[in-house]
Amino acid sequence: MRPLRLDMLELMMPPTLAAVAALPQLGLLARARAAPDVRVRWVAVSELEDPTPFLEGGELLLTTGMRLTDPAAQSGEYVARLVGRGVAGLGFGAGLSHATVPEALVEAAIDHGLPLLEVPRSTPFIAIGKSVSQMLAAERYEDLTRAFQAQRELTRAALRGPGELVARLARELDGWALLLDGSGAVRHAAPDHARSRAADLLPELGKLRGSAALSGRGDHVVLQPLALGGRRRGFLVVGTVERLPPVAHTIVATAVSLLTLQIEEPRARRELRAALAGLLLGYGPAHGLPEPPVRVLACAGEDEVLDALEGDPAGERCLALTRPGFCAVIVPDRLTDRVIELVRDCGPVGVSETSGLDELERGLSQAEQALSAAQRARGAREHPVLCHADLPGQGILGLLDPRAAQGFATSVLAPLRAQDPALVDSLRAYLHANGQGEAAARALGVHRHTLRYRMRKVSELLGRDLDDPGVRAELWIALSVHA
Numbered sequence: 001m002r003p004l005r006l007d008m009l010e011l012m013m014p015p016t017l018a019a020v021a022a023l024p025q026l027g028l029l030a031r032a033r034a035a036p037d038v039r040v041r042w043v044a045v046s047e048l049e050d051p052t053p054f055l056e057g058g059e060l061l062l063t064t065g066m067r068l069t070d071p072a073a074q075s076g077e078y079v080a081r082l083v084g085r086g087v088a089g090l091g092f093g094a095g096l097s098h099a100t101v102p103e104a105l106v107e108a109a110i111d112h113g114l115p116l117l118e119v120p121r122s123t124p125f126i127a128i129g130k131s132v133s134q135m136l137a138a139e140r141y142e143d144l145t146r147a148f149q150a151q152r153e154l155t156r157a158a159l160r161g162p163g164e165l166v167a168r169l170a171r172e173l174d175g176w177a178l179l180l181d182g183s184g185a186v187r188h189a190a191p192d193h194a195r196s197r198a199a200d201l202l203p204e205l206g207k208l209r210g211s212a213a214l215s216g217r218g219d220h221v222v223l224q225p226l227a228l229g230g231r232r233r234g235f236l237v238v239g240t241v242e243r244l245p246p247v248a249h250t251i252v253a254t255a256v257s258l259l260t261l262q263i264e265e266p267r268a269r270r271e272l273r274a275a276l277a278g279l280l281l282g283y284g285p286a287h288g289l290p291e292p293p294v295r296v297l298a299c300a301g302e303d304e305v306l307d308a309l310e311g312d313p314a315g316e317r318c319l320a321l322t323r324p325g326f327c328a329v330i331v332p333d334r335l336t337d338r339v340i341e342l343v344r345d346c347g348p349v350g351v352s353e354t355s356g357l358d359e360l361e362r363g364l365s366q367a368e369q370a371l372s373a374a375q376r377a378r379g380a381r382e383h384p385v386l387c388h389a390d391l392p393g394q395g396i397l398g399l400l401d402p403r404a405a406q407g408f409a410t411s412v413l414a415p416l417r418a419q420d421p422a423l424v425d426s427l428r429a430y431l432h433a434n435g436q437g438e439a440a441a442r443a444l445g446v447h448r449h450t451l452r453y454r455m456r457k458v459s460e461l462l463g464r465d466l467d468d469p470g471v472r473a474e475l476w477i478a479l480s481v482h483a
Contacts, residue, residue: 057086095121300347
């Protein structure tokens with residue numbers, strides 16, 4: 001395969017000279033026709049005998065021939081200089097210095113292959129400049145629109161995996177595409193017969209220092225390394241019948257970025273799994289896990305909490321897991337205040353006490369209790385934040401063995417839950433009101449006689465006297481643990 005030099009990409013594909021000449025409002029007449037692929041990058045006006053020092057190539061040069069006093073003697077050298085500079089074409093304004101385009105100039109243009117247009121006296125040069133400028137703007141808009149649509153389709157395909165992305169890229173370019181690993185082996189090919197091209201490319205991969213273009217076997221090939229942090233992890237190869245236009249290079253660059261991210265994602269998952277394995281095997285905190293001591297937050301809202309954490313440096317130092325009705329977030333203690341600010345707009349928040357990474361089960365239980373209390377207290381503030389340590393009675397509860405306390409609470413409250421779950425809520429309101437039936441009934445929104453009936457039922461089911469302070473204390477502890 002023969003390497004090709006890659007010139008700096010332009011922002012757009014300029015219009016062809018034939019398209020400019022065909023604009024009816026300009027009335028241009030072709031005296032020496034252009035090849036179909038000659039493109040106009042800009043319009044320049046000059047009456048100099050040698051304007052080439054002021055040109056870059058690709059211009060449509062306009063002149064009235066003011067300095068061509070002897071066209072027969074001057075035309076050959078004049079045209080040769082323009083062709084040598086790479087001028088796209090020459091527009092000669094008739095009716096000023098010369099009534100028509102000198103025949104000697106026409107013959108020289110034909111001999112040297114320079115497109116020549118006759119500009120009628122009624123067409124000002126500025127009109128040609130404006131028309132080309134508008135065509136350039138239209139081309140740019142079309143290219144940007146195509147690039148945007150292609151980038152959107154490639155992003156959608158990337159969500160379904162690298163194979164789908166490679167297939168979509170091949171369709172966008174009307175060619176073929178290969179995704180190779182670091183050794184040059186084919187990971188994905190579209191269409192499948194493109195796999196046969198991999199063997200031809202192996203010698204080029206070792207020499208590749210950046211992107212490269214090759215030609216051979218009737219098509220044009222572009223190689224792009226996939227690298228992050230200076231380390232190559234694969235290659236993207238695309239092939240088309242024609243050389244890629246600038247907009248296609250933009251599309252390929254998008255595919256390279258998406259594939260690079262996909263290649264890195266499995267490594268990030270491996271690092272997290274290794275960190276969790278280190279923790280379970282007793283090697284202590286590992287890279288990728290929240291730095292202890294930590295707290296657990298129970299946050300109302302699920303996906304909303306994940307969205308709030310995403311993208312913030314503090315959120316990236318946390319681990320989050322959605323559960324039915326809330327999201328649990330493991331937070332380094334030093335970042336607790338910042339993370340609460342990120343998630344509090346999603347709803348009430350419950351905050352555990354500090355702990356190590358080996359005590360997260362207890363932390364989750366504390367956070368859930370605090371969240372439950374925060375949700376009950378929601379009337380005071382729209383989105384309250386409550387810490388487990390601030391809940392009533394937590395000083396005593398903290399002295400109890402969690403499993404024993406849970407067993408006690410389940411046993412004590414089981415008769416009430418089996419009979420009517422509303423009895424548990426009524427008992428909690430009654431104890432919270434310090435046995436004041438009127439206040440408890442108002443809190444529940446029921447009649448005082450209804451509450452009195454329920455409390456008699458509770459006393460009968462539990463076989464306990466609710467007027468006994470010791471009984472009330474035990475029941476409050478059971479309800480607090482149950483919460």
